[in-house]
Amino acid sequence: MSPVSRGDRPGFxxxxxxxxxxxxxxxxxxxxxxxxxxxxxxxxxxPHGRVLxxxxxSMLVPLDASDLGxxxxxxxxxxxxxxxxxxxxxxxxxxxxxxxxxxxxxxADLRSLAPLLPAGxxxxxxxxxxxxxxxxxxxxxxxxxxxxxxxxxxxxxxxxDAGCGTVYFPRTDPAIIVVVTDGPRxxxxxxxxxxxxxxxxxxxxxxxxxxxEAAVAREVREESGIAVxxxxxxxxxxxxxxxxxxxxxxxxxxxxxxxxxxxxELADARWFGVRELIDGAASGDLLLPPETSISYHLIxxxxxxxxxxRPKPGPVLIAPx
Ligand SMILES: [Zn+2]
Numbered sequence: 001m002s003p004v005s006r007g008d009r010p011g012f013x014x015x016x017x018x019x020x021x022x023x024x025x026x027x028x029x030x031x032x033x034x035x036x037x038x039x040x041x042x043x044x045x046x047p048h049g050r051v052l053x054x055x056x057x058s059m060l061v062p063l064d065a066s067d068l069g070x071x072x073x074x075x076x077x078x079x080x081x082x083x084x085x086x087x088x089x090x091x092x093x094x095x096x097x098x099x100x101x102x103x104x105x106x107x108a109d110l111r112s113l114a115p116l117l118p119a120g121x122x123x124x125x126x127x128x129x130x131x132x133x134x135x136x137x138x139x140x141x142x143x144x145x146x147x148x149x150x151x152x153x154x155x156x157x158x159x160x161d162a163g164c165g166t167v168y169f170p171r172t173d174p175a176i177i178v179v180v181t182d183g184p185r186x187x188x189x190x191x192x193x194x195x196x197x198x199x200x201x202x203x204x205x206x207x208x209x210x211x212x213e214a215a216v217a218r219e220v221r222e223e224s225g226i227a228v229x230x231x232x233x234x235x236x237x238x239x240x241x242x243x244x245x246x247x248x249x250x251x252x253x254x255x256x257x258x259x260x261x262x263x264x265e266l267a268d269a270r271w272f273g274v275r276e277l278i279d280g281a282a283s284g285d286l287l288l289p290p291e292t293s294i295s296y297h298l299i300x301x302x303x304x305x306x307x308x309x310r311p312k313p314g315p316v317l318i319a320p321x
Contacts, residue, residue: 013114013292014126014238019089021082026153032080035088037065042077042092043128047136049242050107051125052094057116060125061105063092078132079154081124091128091154093136111241111318114292123238130240131155134170141166172238172245176215177203179298180228182253182271186302187260189223189269198287198314199272201295203246204265216249224269225261227254234301237294248294250302274307281311288314 025031041062044052052061068077081089096107110129114122131154141148141159143166148157157168179201180187188199204219206212213231220228228251237246262269272280277299280286289295291313300310 012235012237012294012297013119014123014240015236016119016123018120019082019084019124019127022080023155026080026155027151032153035080036077036090040065040088040090042068042090043081043125044092044094044107045078045125045129045132046094046096046107048107049110049129049133049240050096051110051113051129052101052105052107053113053117055104055106057108057113060117060121061102062089063094068092068094078135079128079150081127081131084120084124089124091132093132109318111292111316115290115316126238126240130172130238130243131170133240133242138168142168171243173243174206174212175203175239175244175246176206176212176219176249177201177246177295177298178216178220178228178231178249178251179302180220180224180226180251180253181302182255182257184306185271185273186277186299187220187224187226187253187269187271188299189262189266191265192267194267194317195287197285198317199268200289200293201298202269203295205244206247212247212249216251220251223263223266225259225263226257228252229254234298235294246294248298250298274303277303278307278309278311281314288312290314290316292316 041064043060044063053059054061078091078093081091110125135150135154138148138157140146141161141164144159144161144164146159146161146164148159150157155170159166189202190199202220202223204215206215216231217228220226230252232250234248234250236248239246260269277286281288288299288311296313304310
């Protein structure tokens, strides 16, 4: 139960570098069994996607072969994640009510843990959560309805019907997230379920057959009535709640920007000046996204360029499952 080292924070959660996914080992059963039984560690995830950590949230509490006693690839020991700092890491699906977990530990939502955990540990846990969620949604074949079996150390689900034999691989749902700017102002929106005063960047899922750039233009138009041009990629963030990849952009509003027309999905959308953002976040009149989110970094990056400082980040909000 030693901590995963802190490493360099990329600025937002779940995007730390450093893990070797060692994909070439996924079909090497002997190597996997050896790696698991000789110091392998597993990130423990419960059926709600919560992760086992110390009660203060500062460290993951990995399980090992003596805790689980299983071989890699079994349903409970869900998959091989990779190599980090000399250890082989796995993902384990566990039932919190089935075992006496060590005192001083607790299962917690990863969004709450993200500000507390070392960056590498948070990223590893996000990977484990995403892989196990995919497996939980691929128990049966979508073509013929037969049960599937896992292979490639949890990275492949194969239909058990010999005549069908469809093979499935883990999926990630791309979503765009964008700070739209118009000279000295930027466009933020508020979802109906959020507290009053909370605003963030616009976002939405990419549709089939759509480019990321087109998704940016469509989502911004649908949610605010604003047309955009010059769409530039900034960064991306895995967001395993349950299976997204947030692809972050900056976009310029086409000029002259028309009036904001609020779409069905938002309670409000409006332009903010840079001082309004910085001063509002400082006074509490405005709640921005938390520092762990890419949305905060899109907003803060723009504020820093125009206003010379980053606004105060907001609290972590956890949507109902
Ligand atoms: Zn099938």
